Amino acid sequence: MGDEPSAVGTLYVVATPIGNLADLSERAAAVLRSVDLIAAESPDHARPLLAHVGVRTRCVAYNDRNKGRSQGPLVAALGEGKTVALISDAGTPGVSDPGQDLVAAAVEAGAGVVPIPGASAATALISVAGVRTRTVRLLGFLPRKAGERRSLLETIGASGEPALAFESPHRVARSLADVAAVLPGASLVVGRELTKRHEEIWRGSAAAAVAHFAPASDGDSVGQGPRGEFTLLIVPGEALDGGWDEAAVREALGEERAAGRKRREASVVVAGKSGWGRSAVYRLWGE
Secondary structure: OOOOOOOOOEEEEEOEOOOOHHHOOHHHHHHHHHOOEEEEOOHHHHHHHHHHOOOOOOEEEOOOOOHHHHHHHHHHHHHOOOEEEEEOOOEOOOOOOOHHHHHHHHHHOOOEEEEEOOOOHHHHHHHHHOOOOOOOEEEEEOOOOHHHHHHHHHHHHHHOOOEEEEEOOOOHHHHHHHHHHHOOOOEEEEEEOOOOOOOEEEEEEHHHHHHHOOOOOOHHHOOOOOOOOEEEEEEOOOHHHOOOOHHHHHHHHHHHHHOOOOHHHHHHHHHHHHOOOHHHHHHHHOO
């Protein structure tokens, strides 16, 4: 069976709730009770959840700050035949968090690695987005630096494919402003505090998102950004409606040429606005 540990130990990758504690599966709770050790992104954060389901297993920290010194002992424990559960602060470990490194190390050491699926902010938002697409690019957290963030958004615009990203409340206003600047034709589905008491699922244009999630500017909350953790589904251009027709793309390329842009740069800009792929726009430039 999939839950049976291997002779050299098993790492269980356990999804935990992204907000509502009731979303922890019975299987996940049973695994957390039965393993020899739990590796948690933050043991302090994990304690209320573990207490909620009666877990008394020893819990150690495994995160970006200490993984250099904590990964070795965890892999050694697996080598001794012990069972370890990996959990993040919320959702599925290994998806845009340090758990990826521990999973890779466990695989290299020959340990068993068993997924215990459950809550995920990414799949939760996609499931209610109402976006008709077979592909969604998972970006993880957007880059902190504005230049890197805008470059990534240009790539998304060129691809014409929806992309999903995570963002903190401290940076979400700046990130939304960059989406509006780089992909002015984009539409967004924004999940804030998913599964929690103040859950919000918002849909609209990039410009409207900037206004809706702007920092408060009155009373005691002056300058404060919106609260909660954010998941963003970015739909570039007008991809859902089939994008611009060829004549509109050619006209936009002509305007970019007149403005002095080079072929590559112009193709990225027009692709982001039109919903066309960058390679297709690039070819039109030369025709």
